[in-house]
Amino acid sequence: MTRIEKARRRVTVARYAIGITAAAALAGFAAVARVTHPGTAQRVATARTTVTTTSTSDDSNSTFFGDDSGSSSNIGPSGSAQAQVQSGAS
Amino acid sequence: MNAFRAMGCDVALPYGVPVGLVRALFEERDARFSRFRPSSELSRVNALPLGLTLVSGEFASMLALSLDAARATDGLVTPAVGGAIVAAGYDRDFAHLPQDVGAVVPAAVPSWHSMSLHGGGLLRTETVQLDLNGVVKGKTVDDALDIAGSGWVSAGGDLAALEPVVVGLPGGGTIALHEGGLATSSVAKRRWLAAGVPQNHLIDPRTGRPTTSPWRDVTVAASTCQIADVAAKAALLLGAGGPAWLDERHLAGRFVSHSGAVTLNESWQARAPEKVAA
Numbered sequence: 001m002t003r004i005e006k007a008r009r010r011v012t013v014a015r016y017a018i019g020i021t022a023a024a025a026l027a028g029f030a031a032v033a034r035v036t037h038p039g040t041a042q043r044v045a046t047a048r049t050t051v052t053t054t055s056t057s058d059d060s061n062s063t064f065f066g067d068d069s070g071s072s073s074n075i076g077p078s079g080s081a082q083a084q085v086q087s088g089a090s
Numbered sequence: 091m092n093a094f095r096a097m098g099c100d101v102a103l104p105y106g107v108p109v110g111l112v113r114a115l116f117e118e119r120d121a122r123f124s125r126f127r128p129s130s131e132l133s134r135v136n137a138l139p140l141g142l143t144l145v146s147g148e149f150a151s152m153l154a155l156s157l158d159a160a161r162a163t164d165g166l167v168t169p170a171v172g173g174a175i176v177a178a179g180y181d182r183d184f185a186h187l188p189q190d191v192g193a194v195v196p197a198a199v200p201s202w203h204s205m206s207l208h209g210g211g212l213l214r215t216e217t218v219q220l221d222l223n224g225v226v227k228g229k230t231v232d233d234a235l236d237i238a239g240s241g242w243v244s245a246g247g248d249l250a251a252l253e254p255v256v257v258g259l260p261g262g263g264t265i266a267l268h269e270g271g272l273a274t275s276s277v278a279k280r281r282w283l284a285a286g287v288p289q290n291h292l293i294d295p296r297t298g299r300p301t302t303s304p305w306r307d308v309t310v311a312a313s314t315c316q317i318a319d320v321a322a323k324a325a326l327l328l329g330a331g332g333p334a335w336l337d338e339r340h341l342a343g344r345f346v347s348h349s350g351a352v353t354l355n356e357s358w359q360a361r362a363p364e365k366v367a368a
Contacts, residue, residue, distance in 0.1 A: 064162030065317060065339050074270035075311045075342060075362050081266070083258030084091075085102055087247035088274030088307050 096120055097227055098184060099246030107238035115234055116245070122148060123226045125172065126183045135212065136172060136219050143212045150207055155316070156225045160202040163324040168202045171293040172219030178300055179284045180291055190283040199295035228273060228319030235315075248273040250315040260307035261346040265362050271315035275322035276307040294327055303329045307346040310336065311358070317341075 092109040096116035156169040179191035204216045234243040235250040242251035277290040290300040308326040312318035325332035333355035336343035342358035
């Protein structure tokens with residue numbers, strides 16, 4: 001192995017080591033940032049929370065309204081009863 | 091009836107429910123999602139409106155819900171209106187807004203497709219200022235009812251109920267809400283002027299300007315307050331097409347025009363007919 005080949009090999013190894021170190025540092029930084037993020041640290045468990053990964057690619061399969069077909073039956077005439085609360089108040 | 095002020099509106103619930111826990115929930119959500127608190131997580135996310143941002147689980151969950159709402163309404167109810175509402179002059183707590191904010195320049199609303207969530211990472215491929223008001227209040231009312239465990243919860247008249255409650259409607263009249271959600275979207279309040287031109291808080295993402303819908307108030311009944319709230323906003327923005335749009339989704343809607351005329355869609359009329367002035 002010539003000196004030039006040895007030098008090239010050392011450069012290759014050094015590049016490889018730098019790449020691994022940089023990737024590890026980035027992963028470590030991301031983990032620390034995630035853990036110390038104020039929004040994460042201050043989280044208060046006050047209600048059911050589900051973290052969802054959202055894809056923006058499919059517009060046709062929205063289930064937001066679901067099958068709300070039965071929900072219209074949740075209202076009815078109030079007769080002469082007085083309102084307990086006002087909708088659209090503020 | 092218990093009552094307190096949160097999220098810029100009156101929150102009411104009957105006696106006998108754990109009002110302290112409900113109040114803590116509203117205050118926690120307000121602290122996290124307020125546009126007007128520099129310390130809120132929303133403000134921190136909006137401070138860096140492009141690229142990858144790490145967010146809390148609670149924030150990711152609410153934003154995911156908001157993106158679902160955008161998908162379900164073809165982008166009408168979108169979290170991407172934050173820049174446009176500020177451009178319209180609504181840049182501080184409404185109580186501190188001057189009657190006339192002076193001249194404004196409308197801002198285009200970015201597509202909600204430019205945002206995606208990857209666990210705790212929010213990726214924005216173009217500059218997007220977020221406003222999660224489209225879902226936060228309705229979802230918080232539903233979650234508050236979970237905590238209450240009985241009765242009903244109202245925030246600014248957006249309701250979730252586990253037992254019957256008689257609700258006053260915009261423009262007069264009442265309805266019995268047996269169970270589920272009822273919400274009203276309205277441009278009658280939170281109005282201001284920009285160089286003499288009337289503005290309101292409901293931005294039409296198709297124009298980037300406050301809506302010019304023929305409807306002043308739209309009330310929707312649904313299985314949850316969150317669904318009712320999103321549907322009411324979309325139906326108001328759709329204008330003349332609002333009643334049919336709700337019927338296609340089997341949602342009951344009641345529309346009040348700026349002159350006070352009431353229109354019921356077929357789903358509402360079938361459940362709670364009322365005499366409507368011609």
